[in-house]
Structure formats: C-alpha cells, structure tokens
Amino acid sequence: METMKISSDQEMRELGEKIGKSLQGGEVFELIGDVGAGKTTFVKGLAMGLKITDDVQSPSFTINRSYEARDGLILNHYDFYRLENAGIMAQEIAESLSYPTTITVVEWGESVHDVLPENRIIIKISYLPESGRRVMIKNHPLKG
Numbered sequence: 001m002e003t004m005k006i007s008s009d010q011e012m013r014e015l016g017e018k019i020g021k022s023l024q025g026g027e028v029f030e031l032i033g034d035v036g037a038g039k040t041t042f043v044k045g046l047a048m049g050l051k052i053t054d055d056v057q058s059p060s061f062t063i064n065r066s067y068e069a070r071d072g073l074i075l076n077h078y079d080f081y082r083l084e085n086a087g088i089m090a091q092e093i094a095e096s097l098s099y100p101t102t103i104t105v106v107e108w109g110e111s112v113h114d115v116l117p118e119n120r121i122i123i124k125i126s127y128l129p130e131s132g133r134r135v136m137i138k139n140h141p142l143k144g
Ligand SMILES: Nc1ncnc2c1ncn2[C@@H]1O[C@H](COP(=O)(O)OP(=O)(O)OP(=O)(O)O)[C@@H](O)[C@H]1O
Pocket: 006, 007, 008, 009, 010, 012, 033, 034, 035, 036, 037, 038, 039, 040, 041, 042, 058, 079, 107, 131, 132, 133
C-alpha cells in the first residue's frame, strides 16, 4: 500500500498519466472516494498516459464510457453511483474483464464487488485541507 499527498488537480492528472503510461492491458482499477474527491480527474490522467485524445467525461448518467487508447488498448470507465443493484452491469463488467486489451476502471463499485478481481488496483482518495488529497494505492502497478 503506497500513500501520497496530492496538492492540486493538475498533480492528480500527472499521477494518473504516469500510471497510464505503464499500463499494458488487463488492469482493473477501483476508485474509492467521496463526491468530488478526484476519481474522474485521476481517470483523465490515465487517459493522457494511454494517449486517448477524446475528452474523458464523468460517466455518471451513462454508467459506462469506452475510449480507444494507444497500442490497440481500450479504456472502459464505469460509474455506478447510486446503483444499488448491478443487475446486467455485472455481466457487462465481467465481459470487460475478460479482454486482455481492455483496462477497466470503476467508480462507486460496491454493487459490483463480487465480479471485480481480488488483485485489482485500489485507489482511495480522501480530502485534505484546501485542494489537497491523500491517495492510497493498493497493488500499485509501478511498485513491487
Ligand atoms: N488535489 C486534487 N485532486 C483532484 N481533484 C481536485 C484536487 N483539487 C481540486 N480538485 C477538483 O475537484 C474536482 C474533482 O472532481 P472529480 O469529478 O474528479 O471527482 P469524483 O471523485 O470523480 O466525483 P464523483 O463521485 O462525483 O464522480 C474537480 O473539479 C477538480 O478540479
């Protein structure tokens, strides 16, 4: 588990970009943190590192957005905010997980916990004063 302090949204994107550059496909991220913590901001950075040219938007109302990335990779970004019952989305996630060229990122993933792999990368963001954030990363892809 790595813990770091992030001071601005720019720094959060840079963290995402650095990790995004290292991805090879098949990675699964669960992003945890309150509304406005910076989960989607982190994904914008991941997208930069994956050379995605489309603007990454919060998928809140669409549940899922999919982006074409470098090297034939696909980024699938899910947001299950206030979704109590994953229903058919569990199936959809399971399918996303089955492709080695797909990177799966989930915000508000409680309702799909049973389909997420144990070894997923967990990014937990909490508020610090002003625009600071504490970021805890479990299974950091760039460390050990
Ligand atoms: N250190 C920081 N890291 C990330 N975002 C920050 C930081 N400081 C300020 N912000 C701002 O906080 C907001 C974070 O919004 P974002 O959509 O990333 O949150 P979220 O965790 O995805 O929320 P939601 O649960 O609603 O999807 C943005 O407006 C961003 O500019």
